[in-house]
Amino acid sequence: MESVIRALLIYVFLQIVVRLSGRRTLGELTPFDLVLLLIISEATQQALMSQDFSVTNAFIVITTLFGADIVLSKLKKVSPSMQKWMEGVPTLLVEHGNVLNEKLKSSRIEVEDILESARINHGIAKLSDIKYAILEKSGEISIIPK
Amino acid sequence: MATADLEIKFDPKFEKANHRAERIGWSIMFALLVATSLGLFGQSRFSWRKVELGNAAAHFSKFIRKEAPTQLRFEIQDAAEQESIWISNEYLKNFRVEEITPEPTEVIAVNNGFQHIFKTKGGKLNVSFELVPEEFGRIEGDVARGLGHHESIKQFAYF
Numbered sequence: 001m002e003s004v005i006r007a008l009l010i011y012v013f014l015q016i017v018v019r020l021s022g023r024r025t026l027g028e029l030t031p032f033d034l035v036l037l038l039i040i041s042e043a044t045q046q047a048l049m050s051q052d053f054s055v056t057n058a059f060i061v062i063t064t065l066f067g068a069d070i071v072l073s074k075l076k077k078v079s080p081s082m083q084k085w086m087e088g089v090p091t092l093l094v095e096h097g098n099v100l101n102e103k104l105k106s107s108r109i110e111v112e113d114i115l116e117s118a119r120i121n122h123g124i125a126k127l128s129d130i131k132y133a134i135l136e137k138s139g140e141i142s143i144i145p146k
Numbered sequence: 147m148a149t150a151d152l153e154i155k156f157d158p159k160f161e162k163a164n165h166r167a168e169r170i171g172w173s174i175m176f177a178l179l180v181a182t183s184l185g186l187f188g189q190s191r192f193s194w195r196k197v198e199l200g201n202a203a204a205h206f207s208k209f210i211r212k213e214a215p216t217q218l219r220f221e222i223q224d225a226a227e228q229e230s231i232w233i234s235n236e237y238l239k240n241f242r243v244e245e246i247t248p249e250p251t252e253v254i255a256v257n258n259g260f261q262h263i264f265k266t267k268g269g270k271l272n273v274s275f276e277l278v279p280e281e282f283g284r285i286e287g288d289v290a291r292g293l294g295h296h297e298s299i300k301q302f303a304y305f
Binding site for chain 2: 002006016017019020022050051084085088089090091092103106132134144
């Protein structure tokens, strides 16, 4: 029972913290983000398993995590509002070459990030050549050229 | 917004609410970090509690961790030649008793608890129970000097 509670608590906690950390963190992993992920997974592993490293406990923890994920995905389908809170919504960052500063500020995104995405994905060099830039739910910036 | 040619469901109202919720979440995270730095989850002044037992007192940590040693300390100001501390079974069942300092001369099961008897030279007596929580969640129980007035101890063991 304790293993199930541990796994559920950690699942819920990680959902909240990852959601609070913002979409940008997930969208573009820097080398340090990768190191951070490894540290987090190490800390999580110890909390999940406690002192019980048995195969049975591992089965219980894995089953609980997958079970929680299935239940959450079903709940998100039933409740669109919950889906929004769990995943967020797309945010318009640039409209017809004009930067929507308030949206950038609240999303913690710099104009340079948009330009970088425009250069990498479309070879666009200027903001004025961007019709729309959208921060997707996944954390990636999608660019629609003019 | 002139985004009619974009087949995306934007929701500015939700974005604002989400932004507000994010800030509240950060504040809670920050408050938790500050509280932890001040010792909320450790043995510090911030988490240390005291219950008065007449001319004696019991000191304990409000938040304890399962399987991590913790102390329950008693201070008796005017100890007689023989003193005793009673702890209820309800409290002790949650712990593994690692050590009692000084060692009691006798331990008697009485009144749904254990009475620990100590021989002293009078004056001030400090008794320390080294306990290891074996359960998680709310822990409650009673303590007393002698078999007199009981006081409740409430702790929370996290894992």
